Amino acid sequence: MRLGCTVFICVHRWFHFVRFAEGVGAKMRGLSDLVGKLCEASVQDFYSPYAGLDWPEKLEDDAWYFSPELISLFGSEAYAHLDAQGQKRLSFHEAVNFFSLNIHGERSLIEGLAYRLYRKGNDDYTRYLHHFLDEENKHMVYFGTFCVRYAAKVYPDKKMVLPRDYAPGEEDFLFFAKVLIFEEIVDVYNKRMAADPRLHPIAREINRLHHRDESRHLAFGRRLVKELFDRHSPGWAPEVLSGVREYLGDYIRSTWQEYYNPAVYKDAGLPNPYDVQKEALSLPSCRSRHEQVSRPWLTMLLRQGILTEDPYHDD
Amino acid sequence: MMTEAEIRQKLREWVVRQSGKIRPEELADDTAIIEKRIIKSVRIPDLILFIEEHSGRTIDVEQLKPGVFRNIDTIYRNFFAVKADGPGPEKA
Ligand SMILES: [Fe+2]
Ligand SMILES: [Fe+2]
Numbered sequence A: 001m002r003l004g005c006t007v008f009i010c011v012h013r014w015f016h017f018v019r020f021a022e023g024v025g026a027k028m029r030g031l032s033d034l035v036g037k038l039c040e041a042s043v044q045d046f047y048s049p050y051a052g053l054d055w056p057e058k059l060e061d062d063a064w065y066f067s068p069e070l071i072s073l074f075g076s077e078a079y080a081h082l083d084a085q086g087q088k089r090l091s092f093h094e095a096v097n098f099f100s101l102n103i104h105g106e107r108s109l110i111e112g113l114a115y116r117l118y119r120k121g122n123d124d125y126t127r128y129l130h131h132f133l134d135e136e137n138k139h140m141v142y143f144g145t146f147c148v149r150y151a152a153k154v155y156p157d158k159k160m161v162l163p164r165d166y167a168p169g170e171e172d173f174l175f176f177a178k179v180l181i182f183e184e185i186v187d188v189y190n191k192r193m194a195a196d197p198r199l200h201p202i203a204r205e206i207n208r209l210h211h212r213d214e215s216r217h218l219a220f221g222r223r224l225v226k227e228l229f230d231r232h233s234p235g236w237a238p239e240v241l242s243g244v245r246e247y248l249g250d251y252i253r254s255t256w257q258e259y260y261n262p263a264v265y266k267d268a269g270l271p272n273p274y275d276v277q278k279e280a281l282s283l284p285s286c287r288s289r290h291e292q293v294s295r296p297w298l299t300m301l302l303r304q305g306i307l308t309e310d311p312y313h314d315d
Numbered sequence B: 001m002m003t004e005a006e007i008r009q010k011l012r013e014w015v016v017r018q019s020g021k022i023r024p025e026e027l028a029d030d031t032a033i034i035e036k037r038i039i040k041s042v043r044i045p046d047l048i049l050f051i052e053e054h055s056g057r058t059i060d061v062e063q064l065k066p067g068v069f070r071n072i073d074t075i076y077r078n079f080f081a082v083k084a085d086g087p088g089p090e091k092a
Helices: A002-044 A084-116 A126-151 A170-194 A201-235 A238-257 A262-267 A273-281 A284-303 B004-019 B041-055 B072-079
Strands: none
Touching: A002 A126, A002 A201, A084 A126, A084 A170, A084 A201, A084 A262, A126 A201, A170 A201, A170 A238, A170 A284, A238 A284, A238 B041, A262 A273, A262 B041, A273 B041, B004 B041, B004 B072, B041 B072
């Protein structure tokens, strides 16, 4: 009886192990199939960031460079008090801020991608990291050109990375999850502005070019983030898991906050730029813009169990 | 122009508000806010804006050492106790 029981448990465990290994194997195959397709698409879509963009000598004042409804202050009193000229001027500085955020995001992304090339455990996707890295560098070329040529500056980065310890797999997971969230938000803006006929052609074109590459980065990120979570999170202590979720919630909040830059408001000639920023951030209309932009990927992260709390349903 | 006591008070209020975990009576000016993870790295941009607003100086993040945010004392010393035309915060 006891022997029978032991045999049963062993067979049962073996069966589970085989099913688990098959599951991991199938997922890895799924990822490498996707990686193969994305690499092919990147090769097909290979372009030079130095050709194809028609950079005007000077930008006219009387044009939109950012869709008005996406301007951080849209819906605020400060925005309503601006005349049409002032709103357009603000749209230019908002575009410079948006491109600056991308430059800083891409710089740390490139660092993280370079660090992960040919590291153990990344064999399935290292060949795609080459394209990812190459494409992000190209984006920095045109975002940087716009900022330096027309605004003579890139808005400085206010982020600082403080060293800390990580559980196994936690750092990798957080790296790709943060990249995904950042790129998801940017892509909604890119798509809308690429299709906005009110925008100056150079602003539309930059948004269009960026979206073209980002749709591949997002396909890769959505798959990889889920897979890294499934691979590593079962081994994390409960406090690590809750810490990861809390961190991602904070990251979402601080990513949105970067869209509200007092330096932009100052450059656009608004008085009391810090008060203007606080007013806008507290508006229900701003919050609902964040929610609307975030909803699709938030639903995905909640469904996958990566997040358990909806940041927009907390009160 | 705020006094030293007022600035320190504002900084303490900011830390309590942002952390959502620590009570005002638990926070001293030498409490290690980064090391104890009362303030996490994602809140640093917000802290920098707060310091810029109240000190009137622009902070060049690339030049900062992480130690400048160790506690309320170091924040005060590095960003507020120096004159506007003085040497500025500790450089990396
Ligand atoms: Fe990019
Ligand atoms: Fe990207």
